[in-house]
Amino acid sequence: MSLGDRYKTEITNEKWDAIIIGSGISGLTSGRLLADAGKKVLILEKHFKFGGYTHTFKRNNYEWDVGIHYIGGNLHKNNSFIRRLFDYLSNNNLDWSRMDDIYDKMVFPDKTYDFVTGKQLFIDQMISYFPKEENAIKKYIELVNQVFKSSLSYYSNKALPGIIGSITYPFMSKSFLRFAKRTTKDVLSEIGCSQQLIGVLTGQWGDYGLPPGQSSFGVQAMITRHYFEGGYYPIGGSRMIAETIIPGIQSKGGKVVLSTGVKTILTHNGNAIGVLLDNGDEIMSKKIISSAGVKNTFEVLLNDENKTSNKSAPINQVDASTGYYCLHIGLNKSAKEIGLNNANLWVYPGYDHDQNLENYLLDNKQSYPVVFISFPSAKDPTWDKYHPDSATIEVITVAEFSKHRQWEDTEWKKRGDEYDLLKENISQSLLESLYKHSPNTKGHVDYYELSTPLTSRDLANYKEGELYGINHTPQRFKQRWLRPETKIKNLYLTGQDIVTAGVSAAMMSGVITSSAILKKNLMKQFLH
Incomplete structure (x- = not known):
């Protein structure tokens, strides 16, 4: 068939x-x-x-x-x-292939923080980075567990029909909404987390598209728990x-x-x-x-x-979530030859994610608020068998649909020289970030292609190229x-x-x- x-x-x-x-x-x-x-x-x-x-x-x-x-x-x-x-x-x-024990690295200007596989190992690692904030870290993990347990009832209610769903909604949703109706930053500040600790704990905010001052603590907690046992790749x-x-x-x-x-x-x-x-x-x-x-x-x-x-x-x-740029990169040597491991890199210009994003949206010449670097060929144990002497990388950052509106009525791959020049400039800036944080890749880039919110709109059919729906x-x-x-x-x-x-x-x-x-x-x- x-x-x-x-x-x-x-x-x-x-x-x-x-x-x-x-x-x-x-x-x-x-x-x-x-x-x-x-x-x-x-x-x-x-x-x-x-x-x-x-x-x-x-x-x-x-x-x-x-x-x-x-x-x-x-x-x-x-x-x-x-x-x-x-x-x-x-x-x-x-x-599925399990990623290395260090599956995410949070890269800040002064220090890199490893996210490690295993709930207790993750807790111990965070405490080693922030020994004075041990109580806040432990409280955070308690809240993450509470949110997860209460989410089961919240999501189960969604399957209940009509009047039954309406009647049961208040008590099935109350515990989850106690946290989900507050921002991540609000909750973490209340339990005593410093700005630096908040920056690290929310280092995966790109997985759901909003910095801690805007995001629901519900989604932050769910993402944190989701990765307690590390990362996997099909x-x-x-x-x-x-x-x-x-x-x-x-x-x-x-x-x-x-x-x-x-x-x-x-x-x-x-x-x-x-x-x-x-x-x-x-x-x-x-x-x-x-x-x-x-x-x-x-x-x-x-x-x-x-x-x-x-x-x-x-x-x-x-509201619709934001769009993104993704630079798809092909290299002319294998991940092993270049010395690439499979941990994702999350690169930030500072610990205040909300300020980073605000600065960039006001002036796109400012540093990208986040650059996510993924090494898919290093995650897939069958890659070398079917694609010998090659490797792939994806470099992703935030993009606004409004910056591309002048080309919204054009066709994919036929948007004109000005659009192509914009894409090339963005591609070069993302390549710079890659070379800075993965220097062994320099000299081995054989191919690259940038997708924009317009690409996502045309190929994924989201109205403004949003990655995470609403x-x-x-x-x-x-x-x-x-x-x-x-x-x-x-x-x-x-x-x-x-x-x-x-x-x-x-x-x-x-x-x-x-x-x-x-x-x-x-x-x-x-x-x-």
């Missing part, structure tokens, strides 16, 4: 239980779980590759991820929730995620179709009834599941009957409507917007959405 299905007009004549918009991990998870429950599922992907932010692309002998750089979550334990879910979805065909690259999940959907009679964009979600009398494709075809279905992000769903995909109605969703209560502010977590079931009957949401950022969270959202549709707690089978 070939991977995926070709679009044929005959699909419009078939009877579908669910149409899923988008083949990212949340859409694929929903598709597999619904297919296993006997539902006839059709997944429609606008892009020419499956997987959303889990797909890869190739140039010459090189291959890069577009969204996954590492995953946490105890994947080395076969009975952990995330591992059991990945194994189920992939029919045990998805394998063997064969991130494309293996979609490639191992799709066959299971097809085997149950489902279809996963590429290059088939949805123009509009069709509704009638307040009910979702089908989709209108970019090619003009209409496909009817009992249920529609949007994995396209809440902004796309309510501002772009819904027809005029519902698009501007706050009765459908108060979309003005949430911003992870305290305000976001107080939105009751960010749940699978919408005010439009038979229209459901899935994806990182109803949970939090990241592959594991988006995958969990697929479980929550499927649970809501089937009116059955599917989480139980993956919990030990």
Whole structure:
């Protein structure tokens, strides 16, 4: 059986239980779980590759991820929730490589701090860096654990239908929101963390897109706990995620179709009834599941009957996250030959992340507020077998869509000389950062290509090229409507917007959405 299905007009004549918009991990998870429950599922992907932010692309002998750089979550334990879910979805065909014990390095002008694998080792390491703040560090870990425990009830409530969900929401969400409705900086300052310690503990803020003065402590705590047992990388690259999940959907009679964009979600009398494709075809279905992000769903995909109605969703209560630049680099020697290890580098100009970001947004000539450097070929033990004498690196930083608005009506790879010059200048500045922090790479760069928010908009189909859907502010977590079931009957949401950022969270959202549709707690089978 070939991977995926070709679009044929005959699909419009078939009877579908669910149409899923988008083949990212949340859409694929929903598709597999619904297919296993006997539902006839059709997944429609606008892009020419499956997987959303889990797909890869190739140039010459090189291959890069577009969204996954590492995953946490105890994947080395076969009975952990995330591992059991990945194994189920992939029919045990998805394998993982554990990163080195030092999986993240926080690089500040005066010192580098290692994030190490193992909860207690992480605590001990932080205390060794900040011996006078031992109590604050231990209190922080206690709060991280409290947030995680309370989040289970908070997210479970999202799967409950209508009136039951509304009645139980206050007491199922209260404990989690006690922390999630406050900023990270507020909580860490209250427990006595210095500015320097806050800067280090929140050094992974790029994993969810907001500095501590703006982010919800809920997401900071969830990310911290997610990586207590280190980082992992899918063997064969991130494309293996979609490639191992799709066959299971097809085997149950489902279809996963590429290059088939949805123009509009069709509704009638307040009910979702089908989709209108970019090619003009209409496909009817009992249920529609949007994995396209809440902004796309309510501002772009819904027809005029519902698009501007706050009765459908108060979309003005949430903001889109920022875009990013990613420099994809190919090197003409292997990671081993160059001396690269697989730890990610997080490079900062100072300990005050909020000030760093503010300075950069006011004047782009200021230092980048964060530069994230990932070494994917060093993380994949099969890379050298299929790509000998080569290595890859990704260098990422913040980018504003507004800075690229003058080219928003242009086509990918046809945006003109001025745009190409901007990209080249940014590429050179990111290469400078790479050479400074990984000097062995200098002289070995064979190829590089920069993606911008416009690239992400055109290829990942987010309206302004945002990486993390909607911003992870305290305000976001107080939105009751960010749940699978919408005010439009038979229209459901899935994806990182109803949970939090990241592959594991988006995958969990697929479980929550499927649970809501089937009116059955599917989480139980993956919990030990």
